[in-house]
Structure formats: C-alpha cells, structure tokens
Amino acid sequence: MIELNFNKMGGLVPAIAQDVKSGEVLMLAFMNREAWEETLKTGRATYYSRSRDTLWVKGLTSGHIQNVKEIRVDCDSDTVLLKVEQVGGAACHTGYASCFYQRVENDALNIVGEPVFDPKEVYKK
Numbered sequence: 457m458i459e460l461n462f463n464k465m466g467g468l469v470p471a472i473a474q475d476v477k478s479g480e481v482l483m484l485a486f487m488n489r490e491a492w493e494e495t496l497k498t499g500r501a502t503y504y505s506r507s508r509d510t511l512w513v514k515g516l517t518s519g520h521i522q523n524v525k526e527i528r529v530d531c532d533s534d535t536v537l538l539k540v541e542q543v544g545g546a547a548c549h550t551g552y553a554s555c556f557y558q559r560v561e562n563d564a565l566n567i568v569g570e571p572v573f574d575p576k577e578v579y580k581k
Contacts, residue, residue: 458496461534462489469534473501473514473547476525476539482547483555485512487536499524501538518578520544546572549579 460469468486475482485503487495491511494502501522505512515521522540529536548555551571558565 458529459533460487460489460492460529460536461532464534468504468506469536471501471503471536471538473522473538473540473542475542477541480554481556482522482540482542482553485514492536495524495527495538501540514547515543518544518546518549518573520546520573522547544572549575551575551578 462469465486467488469492471485471487471491473482473485474480486506487502488504491502491504494511494513501514501524503512503514504510513521521543522538523543524538524540526539527536528539542553546553548557550557551573552569553572554569557568559568560566
C-alpha cells in the first residue's frame with residue numbers, strides 16, 4: 457500500500473482534481489486515509505467532506521463523477537493530484553466546469569465561462 461503523510465493536517469491531505477485531457481484544474485478537496493483507499497480501490501474520486509464529516513464520492517448525487525485516470529503524489533507524500541475524466545462536464549456544485557471560475561481583475565472577481573448545469577435542478581431537495 458502506498459503510504460501518504462496524513463499527519464500534517466490532522467489526518468487529511470489536499471487532493472487536486474485536474475482534467476486529464478485539457479489540464480484544467482477542476483477543484484481542490486481533501487482526503488483522509490479511507491477516502492484515499494476507496495479512490496485506489498474503485499477508480500472513482502472519493503474525498504472527505506469536512507463540513508459533513510463523512511466520505512464523499514464525487515458526483516454520487518449529481519451524476520458528475522470523476523473517473524481517475526492517473527494519480528500523482530508530491531515529494532512530501534502529503535498532497536495528491538488526481539488526473540480525472542470529469543463526467544457531465546462540470547466539477548463545481550455551482551454548475552461551472554471548474555470550481556476556479558472566478559478571476560481576479562482590477563480588485564474584483566469576474567466570472568469566467570458559462571455554467572454547464574443549473575444546480576437548482578440537479579440538487580433538488
């Protein structure tokens with residue numbers, strides 16, 4: 457088993473998801489040991505939700521799953537880069553392809569791109 461360093465951040469490591477084809481950074485999340493092992497086992501990006509205190513399989517609710525195509529680990533073994541196939545074209549719960557859809561320009565945030573889906577429709581409760 458590949459050993460990551462989960463000690464620095466209280467049992468978590470940052471996990472960056474990057475589109476395997478375009479290279480666009482899609483999102484940043486966190487993994488605990490269980491999420492890491494589940495990702496390795498299933499080939500689907502699984503994270504640890506800090507707000508819900510539980511495992512989170514990306515796209516389980518929305519259908520916008522992330523199929524892991526390649527995994528890289530940084531030199532300190534405390535950060536993971538997942539190169540993923542983003543199903544449905546959007547990683548962000550706000551409907552955008554990337555969570556990084558806001559660009560800083562002239563001391564303001566400007567939206568870059570158009571939403572791929574309407575979150576009110578996808579996340580009906």
